[in-house]
Amino acid sequence: MKHMSKLALATLLSSTMLTGVAIAESHVPEGVTLAEDQTFTYRQLDEFSSLDPQIVEDVDGSDVVRDLFEGLMNQDAEGNLVPGVATGYEASEDKMTYTFTLREDAKWSNGDPVTAGDFVYAWRRAADPETASPYQWFMELMSIENAAEIVAGEADPETLGVTAVDDYTLVVKLTAPLPYFPQMTTHSTTFPSPQAVIEEFGADWTKPENMVSNGAYVLEEHLPGERSVRVRNEMYWDNANTIIDRVVALVINDENVALTRYLADELDRTDIPAGQYPRLSEEYPDEAVSFPRLCNYYYTFNVSDSGPEAFKDVNVRKALALAVDRDIIAEKVMQGGQPPAYTFTPAAVAGFEPPALDWAGMDQAERDQMAKDLLAEAGYGPDNPLSFEMVYNTSDAHEKVAVALSQLWKQKLGVEATLANMEWKVFLEERGNQNFEMARGAWCGDYNEASTFLDLLDSASGYNDGKYSNERVDELLEQAKTSDDTGPLYAEVEQILYDEMPVIPIYHYAGVYMLDGDLGGWPVDNVEQNWYSKDLYKIVE
Amino acid sequence: MVSYIIRRLLIAIPTILILIVASFFLIQYAPGGPFTSERPLPPAVLANLEARYGLDQPLWKQLWDYLTNIVLHFDFGPSFKFKDRDVNDIIAQGFPISLTYGSLAFIAATVVGVGLGVAAAIRHNSWIDYAAVSMGIGAQALPNFIMGPILILVFTLWLGWLPGGGWNGGQWQYLIMPVIALSTSYMGNIARLTRSSMLEVLNSNFIRTARAKGLPTRTVIWRHAMKPTLLPVVSYLGPVFVYVLTGSVFVDLYFSTGGLGAAYVGSALTRDYAVLLGVTILYGTLTVLVNLLTDLAYAWFDPKIRY
Numbered sequence: 118m119k120h121m122s123k124l125a126l127a128t129l130l131s132s133t134m135l136t137g138v139a140i141a142e143s144h145v146p147e148g149v150t151l152a153e154d155q156t157f158t159y160r161q162l163d164e165f166s167s168l169d170p171q172i173v174e175d176v177d178g179s180d181v182v183r184d185l186f187e188g189l190m191n192q193d194a195e196g197n198l199v200p201g202v203a204t205g206y207e208a209s210e211d212k213m214t215y216t217f218t219l220r221e222d223a224k225w226s227n228g229d230p231v232t233a234g235d236f237v238y239a240w241r242r243a244a245d246p247e248t249a250s251p252y253q254w255f256m257e258l259m260s261i262e263n264a265a266e267i268v269a270g271e272a273d274p275e276t277l278g279v280t281a282v283d284d285y286t287l288v289v290k291l292t293a294p295l296p297y298f299p300q301m302t303t304h305s306t307t308f309p310s311p312q313a314v315i316e317e318f319g320a321d322w323t324k325p326e327n328m329v330s331n332g333a334y335v336l337e338e339h340l341p342g343e344r345s346v347r348v349r350n351e352m353y354w355d356n357a358n359t360i361i362d363r364v365v366a367l368v369i370n371d372e373n374v375a376l377t378r379y380l381a382d383e384l385d386r387t388d389i390p391a392g393q394y395p396r397l398s399e400e401y402p403d404e405a406v407s408f409p410r411l412c413n414y415y416y417t418f419n420v421s422d423s424g425p426e427a428f429k430d431v432n433v434r435k436a437l438a439l440a441v442d443r444d445i446i447a448e449k450v451m452q453g454g455q456p457p458a459y460t461f462t463p464a465a466v467a468g469f470e471p472p473a474l475d476w477a478g479m480d481q482a483e484r485d486q487m488a489k490d491l492l493a494e495a496g497y498g499p500d501n502p503l504s505f506e507m508v509y510n511t512s513d514a515h516e517k518v519a520v521a522l523s524q525l526w527k528q529k530l531g532v533e534a535t536l537a538n539m540e541w542k543v544f545l546e547e548r549g550n551q552n553f554e555m556a557r558g559a560w561c562g563d564y565n566e567a568s569t570f571l572d573l574l575d576s577a578s579g580y581n582d583g584k585y586s587n588e589r590v591d592e593l594l595e596q597a598k599t600s601d602d603t604g605p606l607y608a609e610v611e612q613i614l615y616d617e618m619p620v621i622p623i624y625h626y627a628g629v630y631m632l633d634g635d636l637g638g639w640p641v642d643n644v645e646q647n648w649y650s651k652d653l654y655k656i657v658e
Numbered sequence: 659m660v661s662y663i664i665r666r667l668l669i670a671i672p673t674i675l676i677l678i679v680a681s682f683f684l685i686q687y688a689p690g691g692p693f694t695s696e697r698p699l700p701p702a703v704l705a706n707l708e709a710r711y712g713l714d715q716p717l718w719k720q721l722w723d724y725l726t727n728i729v730l731h732f733d734f735g736p737s738f739k740f741k742d743r744d745v746n747d748i749i750a751q752g753f754p755i756s757l758t759y760g761s762l763a764f765i766a767a768t769v770v771g772v773g774l775g776v777a778a779a780i781r782h783n784s785w786i787d788y789a790a791v792s793m794g795i796g797a798q799a800l801p802n803f804i805m806g807p808i809l810i811l812v813f814t815l816w817l818g819w820l821p822g823g824g825w826n827g828g829q830w831q832y833l834i835m836p837v838i839a840l841s842t843s844y845m846g847n848i849a850r851l852t853r854s855s856m857l858e859v860l861n862s863n864f865i866r867t868a869r870a871k872g873l874p875t876r877t878v879i880w881r882h883a884m885k886p887t888l889l890p891v892v893s894y895l896g897p898v899f900v901y902v903l904t905g906s907v908f909v910d911l912y913f914s915t916g917g918l919g920a921a922y923v924g925s926a927l928t929r930d931y932a933v934l935l936g937v938t939i940l941y942g943t944l945t946v947l948v949n950l951l952t953d954l955a956y957a958w959f960d961p962k963i964r965y
Contacts, residue, residue: 172741174695254699320741341751342910342916371807377807378814381814383822542927545694580697
């Protein structure tokens with residue numbers, strides 16, 4: 118008997134070890150030798166606002182939280198959904214109810230099991246006005262039953278449409294059959310949080326000595342404004358397949374200093390300052406990378422009553438949009454591989470097929486000719502020149518683009534555009550109150566679906582600062598929220614946006630990074646840049 | 659003297675109170691608020707946030723609550739941006755760092771600056787003078803936001819001697835560049851001031867008398883010329899001490915030291931009212947204290963001054 122159990126144990130051990138190794142190497146290509154020191158060091162722009170998953174609102178903070186906590190679903194290197202704490206989910210026939218099945222081996226860093234109740238607690242907490250999360254609206258955006266009422270203080274947080282049927286079954290009830298609902302469970306607002314710890318320590322629960330988390334890493338050290346360090350969570354269910362041991366995030370505000378420190382081998386990843394990509398990609402062809410991101414960059418006309426009379430004429434708007442030589446902006450100004458934009462939605466968005474719009478197919482000379490004709494038709498010319506003011510928030514890169522735009526308009530159309538820059542909060546205030554003629558805008562998608570962009574031009578959108586309003590657009594966007602086949606709907610919206618030109622798309626963002634040659638697994642194909650340190654690895658040099 | 663100090667400290671209380679009230683209203687006057695963001699928050703969410711931080715109260719009530727919390731609990735309130743931390747936390751973490759490299763920079767600027775100035779004055783119109791003057795002017799022309807990136811380029815990238823940033827509990831390798839970057843321009847000013855002041859003193863009657871008595875040069879300089887020379891320098895040093903602490907924003911931004919300078923400027927840009935006000939009060943109080951110390955130092959340097 119004793120003999121038997123020993124044998125069984127040995128078999129068990131060797132088989133787990135075998136599977137462990139096999140999977141561990143699954144995200145490392147064959148022939149790659151891993152380095153002894155598995156430390157990943159990267160630059161973050163600013164001190165993060167919070168490490169509380171329900172409260173964090175900035176990109177830097179979300180990157181850390183995504184390592185410390187794990188939600189229902191994760192993303193793989195291409196941005197596809199893969200199991201996280203949930204092994205999978207089932208949607209009801211009407212797509213109004215989702216049932217997630219949770220894995221039973223998921224644990225918190227203190228050894229407690231991660232249960233459906235932890236998600237219920239976290240989601241109620243996110244919607245609860247008491248928590249005062251700046252991301253409360255995300256629960257509304259997810260269309261969870263009663264979320265809007267709870268945020269407005271009209272319903273109790275307990276009434277949120279999310280229930281733990283048992284420890285490993287989570288049921289979510291929606292108010293609309295959102296086709297992209299599962300994608301939203303990769304967002305940090307939806308990560309579980311440890312009730313007992315939060316109740317014990319209050320706002321101090323995110324301090325390294327108090328924090329309990331369920332992701333692949335735990336917080337070891339946090340020195341605000343200097344650095345934060347996370348190390349492996351031994352309790353993580355997939356710890357055997359995690360390769361990076363230690364992740365160091367250094368706060369370096371100035372991107373040129375960050376680049377210098379990268380070149381001095383202090384960092385494995387940093388951003389490339391605007392205009393330096395061509396030089397760096399020549400000097401370091403294996404390290405300088407550029408890939409499309411899920412963000413757009415545009416100028417919006419103020420078409421509200423407070424806007425200039427000229428911009429109420431579609432010919433004027435179209436003429437200005439056509440005369441922008443996007444190749445010059447992308448190749449001579451930004452110089453980082455940014456794709457020129459002829460649609461509001463970036464082509465990189467999943468499931469979005471940019472419609473064949475006239476101007477995308479023309480060459481710039483044709484566009485310029487069309488622009489001149491349209492402007493003349495609108496009654497502007499040498500004896501009645503068009504002039505307006507364009508505002509942007511203070512930044513070198515924005516200034517370069519604004520200068521280039523005003524030059525292009527002046528040369529080609531004789532238009533006088535004056536430039537005005539403003540400090541960020543002043544800019545938001547002025548733009549939000551329609552106190553402008555033309556203003557810079559940019560948006561990064563909250564999730565990988567076209568509506569995260571196009572919704573901005575819905576008449577009811579709080580971000581629609583130009584106050585563009587088109588009933589057909591509103592109608593199409595409403596339909597898209599519940600449609601199975603959104604492609605034609607979004608294509609029609611883009612066609613209307615081209616015909617009416619309420620905004621001038623300039624370019625779509627590119628992620629322009631220096632990535633150390635010995636860093637493997639960086640998800641350049643994940644357009645949202647939701648990266649997980651557990652999927653990275655360091656190669657021996 | 660003691661009654662003078664007590665009187666000055668008593669005057670400081672209304673001064674700081676005026677500072678708090680004025681800053682409180684000025685901050686409100688700036689366009690935008692702590693929760694103005696690129697995606698405007700839905701009204702319900704904004705209302706919840708404002709209620710959480712007491713911004714839904716009338717201004718006089720907010721000010722009153724703020725003052726009573728300071729007086730009764732020494733609590734400067736929660737940060738509006740860093741939601742896991744409060745103002746006391748932020749100051750307790752950042753101020754010791756700023757104070758450390760700030761004091762070191764202050765000492766370096768004073769010692770080297772005075773030394774250079776004195777050397778230049780004693781050897782007036784010699785190569786030492788010219789070298790000291792050019793060094794002084796050169797240093798003055800290099801403000802910390804220019805020095806920072808240059809130092810990192812030279813010492814981190816080219817020579818590989820020093821880490822490019824961080825604090826590491828104030829280890830010496832991490833201190834060198836911040837201290838140099840912060841002190842050079844003040845060093846130049848102090849050298850220039852000391853030189854011209856000493857030249858003037860050396861030409862005055864009492865120094866001629868001292869020399870005529872046959873005193874050795876060293877005694878003339880150290881016993882008789884030094885104190886009056888330093889009088890204008892001391893009045894400059896007071897504000898400099900406050901500047902090296904408040905002006906440290908570039909040091910924090912370039913060297914990731916985690917000091918209070920970056921937090922201060924950041925709070926102004928993000929309209930983090932509580933942090934902005936808290937740090938303003940700290941720096942204001944510091945200014946009042948340093949001014950008092952400067953005035954007391956005068957009495958020591960100039961026997962004609964009596965309090």
